[in-house]
Amino acid sequence: MKKQAVKTGGRVLRALSVSFSQKCRKGARRAGVFLLCILLILCLCSCWSQRELNTLAIVLGTTLDVGDQPDTLTLTAQVVKASELGSGTTTKGNSSGGKAYVNVSYTDNSVLAAVRELTRMQNRRLYFAHNEVLIFSGELAKKDIAEGLDVFMRDYETRMNVNLLISKGKASEILDENVELEKIPAIHISRLMGNQKSNSETVVVTLRDFAIATLSGSSAPVAPMVELYESDGKKYAKLEGTAVFKKGKMIGELNKEQTRGILWVTNKAQSGEKTVDTPWGQVTLEVLHSSSDLKPVKGEDGTIRMKLTIDVEGAIQGNETTENMSIPENVAMLKGKMKNDVRSDVEGALVQARTLSADVFGFGEAIHREYPEEWEKMKGNWDQEFPKIGMDVQINAELSSEGGLVKPVTPGGAQ
């Protein structure tokens, strides 16, 4: 009887201990899962490599100048001052009414060295992911543009769709221009670049486009130029002309008509105006659409010529004369004038490109694509070959609309 009781007690005890240990295990497991959840919550705030907005110096524009020591360059970064941005000029907010940006600058052997040196003077780290414009000074561009290009393309923070410009004079001064409609010069210039479609007188070049042209070997990269002008004692920036590069160095410039010529050839001209002289006075035509096609053609004697076809569609946008420009004879005359105008743009650019011996149109790439075998023979001395390449230009002009008036506004025109 006693034995039996001991046996039963032992069994109960054993069962109890088993269930206890199972419970323990379950409890430990729950505790473990709970701890893990706490740990995961800690991860959520992502304190590792955290970058808070108030510790960043957001760079919107960067310029590179030649440094005062040999082999150095000056980096100037335009940092946005967020507290000044929010308030308008008339409202009284928390802002002190000062500039919405700060330009920080340092001269050192390389771009990265200058960026790092700046951390000794600024409490915030420069953050380049929102950089919108990259301006090289003409002086630096004439020496070497490679270093700036490499570092701005290699770094993971910077982007390749930043606008590239070359300044006449010191580049850092461009970022100090007076801005009236915008608050930040870099934004002004970047939006300016977005606006150039409507005049077709400026090449719009991103870092990617420039790098592609540089890598090609035959093409001469181009970049728009920006300069300061003075008005009422204040300095403002404007876009003017194009810089031409060869082998990583700036070798010359194109004026605005020649720039338009490049845009016609490379199918980048979109819109613009043409003022033509007629026997009665000036008439303004607007280019609505245009497209061009550049093709190398091999002649019977084996020489390669370029064949350029440009289609332009325009509209009469202004008539300063008293003559009715909507009658068919006048439309035909205007079309002819428009064609001549486009042709003279293209030819002007071609002459300048030949003088510089710089393939700004991408003839070399076009020949490479169409006639790879001939290209193998030509590419060795492309500098000598390029000026000899002839170009046939065919222009098809259309005037499709006359705007809102069928006849000009002339004094006494109602009688």
Next chain:
Amino acid sequence: MKLEKGSISPKELMFSVFCFMQGTVLRSGFIISVTRQDSWAMAITGFLLTLPILAVYTGLLRRFPGKNLIEIDDIVFGPVFGKILSAFYLFFFVSLAALNTRDLGNFVAGYMMPETPIAAVTLIFLVGCAYTLRKGIENLMHLSVLFSIIAMGALAVNSILLLKDVQPEFLRPFFQLKFSEFVQGTVSVAAVPMGEILAFTMITPMLGKDKKVGKPLLLGLALSATSMALVIIRDIITLGPLVAIVSLPSFESMRYVSLAGILTRMESIYAVVLVILFLFKVSILLYAFVLGLTQMLSGKSSPRINPDPAGQSYEAEQRRGRRSAPPLVLISVAFVFFYSLFVFESVMENMNWGATTAPFFSLTFEFLLPAVSLLVVCLRKIDKAQEVRA
């Protein structure tokens, strides 16, 4: 729904192959630097070169239905020599797992979180892989369709957003390759992303004995080759000659997306998709390794990794305390973690290895060893082979 848990359908296998490849496809920089604007064609020739390799695998798998590569080794070469051969395969799987983990770590640490140590990234990643394996690889494979849709969707969206920036003439002139470059490009594509399908020879028994394995593998590969060609074409027409000098062409093309100043910084989509696809790939490689290791060490031909679809159900197995995941998962993951840390000292070393040595390294395991196995099978077991065919 009468879907037997623990087994997969041919369709899921096909999309798994696609997901498995896609991770590497998005990092296709390694061949573009050699074959430049003609790289897209390498995706097709590489696929064609993979066909004989695939024929070897299906030849082996068809002769031994329901068996995986390691089990086939044991049958063909006997317990001792078969194990040595299996050890080579396992080395290959674990190396690939470590290399891919390292690739992911390099990507995240290099582009996304430059201040985070690579070990923190790979550790968290591998914990995810271990979790996947513990929950059963078949669940991951069920998700492959969804992952494929995400990957293709991301690809399509990004490509459409790039349309305004592309220049199709960058593809010309066509086929300006030296013969040696052509061979190098083709072999690289065949060996590095496509031949890695070898890992699926450990998974095909999950299809069940009566299903054909060749078709889903082939279709999956064809799908991957198509998407690879499309991705490369997209990168070339966006980046032009730059494509040959940037380290991650797809990433750079997506960084270029800028539509109306609003739709920008699309690379985060790419990063998310890449991490998912890498998780998929490394999980499958790890599974192949862990399963092979278990089978080798236990010496049993079939250690109940995949519940037999005809036998007891998955739940019954679970109730009896058996896990669907093989043991040794955690220890293998730890091994891969350390392996991935010291496998390469730098990204440069990694790139150099990928461009020069990797194809030969991979082809040894992907083609040479299976081909020898098949040859031995044909010579020694002609009767059985005929029986199966009949």
